Amino acid sequence: MPTDCDAREALRPFEDEGWITEVLYEVKSGKEATVFCCRGGVLSPYPLVAAKVYRPLERRGFRNDAAYLEGRVHLARPGRASRAVRKHTAFGREVQYGTWIAEEWETMQILSEGGVTVPTPLRCGERAILMRFLGDETAPAPLLHEITPSPTRAATLVDQVLRDVELMLDHDCVHGDLSPYNVIACEEQAVIIDFPQAVDPRLNRNACGLLARDIERMCQWASRHGAERRAAEISARLWSRFVRGELG
Ligand SMILES: Nc1ncnc2c1ncn2[C@@H]1O[C@H](COP(=O)(O)OP(=O)(O)OP(=O)(O)O)[C@@H](O)[C@H]1O
Ligand SMILES: [Mg+2]
The missing domain is CATH 3.30.200.20 (Phosphorylase Kinase; domain 1)
Structure with a gap:
């Protein structure tokens, strides 16, 4: 209760x-x-x-x-x-x-x-x-920050999150508080949660910085588990594709 x-x-x-x-x-x-x-x-x-x-x-x-x-x-x-x-x-x-x-x-x-x-x-x-609900009657599925994945699994999970970040941008949305604390590891999937602060990059001048921070935090997590990803390059490329209308 x-x-x-x-x-x-x-x-x-x-x-x-x-x-x-x-x-x-x-x-x-x-x-x-x-x-x-x-x-x-x-x-x-x-x-x-x-x-x-x-x-x-x-x-x-x-x-x-x-x-x-x-x-x-x-x-x-x-x-x-x-x-x-x-x-x-x-x-x-x-x-x-x-x-x-x-x-x-x-x-x-x-x-x-x-x-x-x-x-x-x-x-x-x-x-x-x-x-x-992701989990069972006894406990929720763990957050990314609670698991210790192998480098291969960390790579699979982070790449899935990064693909979703791109898809979100294509839907005019930047999460704005993305981190291993706001992604659930549910079986083989990475499920993103907690959206009240999401911003529309067409209307918000800080969206580029928020996107870069979101990506940076996810890449730092992946690096800690042996899957190196270049955050700055990824976010710069994504943002320029968004600005040029090349996503989707
Ligand atoms: N759909 C879901 N299935 C299972 N667990 C969930 C689900 N949504 C949220 N949770 C759990 O509840 C916690 C809080 O959810 P959420 O992050 O959306 O709320 P919050 O109040 O913003 O929390 P915080 O301040 O910790 O970010 C998550 O960390 C997660 O463990
Ligand atoms: Mg949260």
């Missing part, structure tokens, strides 16, 4: 709708959200469902970094909402709360449909997102 009563409350509508039948265990309570492993209900195509419940406003440390906020679709229009977000007013925080959830949901849907390896998104509520 989840320890957080608020989070439990946030999952009730999904139980009523038939997406989940019970909460099996809390997977992790992170900076911005708590993830639960739930048993899938009649509506769920999967036996296990992950519920990512966002922290209530007053307990959340938002990623207020201007690098992420620039050019966000929901804030692109001038007006009360975007002014309030920039000034960090109470109304602004409320707008931003809904925005992060909506953006993570939309990003996951677009990427999943585009063939990027992400947990299949199932349902979005006011405070939570449901998606396919």
Whole structure:
């Protein structure tokens, strides 16, 4: 049973709708959200469902970094909402709360449909997102940073992530917080998670730097496990192909 009563409350509508039948265990309570492993209900195509419940406003440390906020679709229009977000007013925080959830949901849907390896998104509520759970009834599948792969397996995993980074860019998306902590090693697949801060490289001037950092962190991980990849070259080549419209 989840320890957080608020989070439990946030999952009730999904139980009523038939997406989940019970909460099996809390997977992790992170900076911005708590993830639960739930048993899938009649509506769920999967036996296990992950519920990512966002922290209530007053307990959340938002990623207020201007690098992420620039050019966000929901804030692109001038007006009360975007002014309030920039000034960090109470109304602004409320707008931003809904925005992060909506953006993570939309990003996951677009990427999943585009063939990027992400947990299949199932349902979005006011405070939570449901998606396919990776793992079993006892534990989640490990994160990349938790495994000790052979050089060959490290190479396979990092190359798959780098192909997905390219596919994401082709769908106008830069993850912005990619690291071995946000990639799940599920059997032979590397599954990318945690998208609320993703940016649109057509609208955000920091996208090139964020892309380079994402790639750098993944290549550092691979190097530690004996699979050398040249991060700077990879990101420079990818970015120039994106700018010239050569992806896809
Ligand atoms: N679909 C999933 N299946 C299995 N485990 C998952 C799934 N999604 C998330 N997790 C687990 O929950 C943890 C937190 O998820 P996520 O990174 O999306 O949230 P977060 O609040 O941003 O966490 P953090 O602050 O640690 O980045 C992940 O590290 C992973 O272990
Ligand atoms: Mg995370």
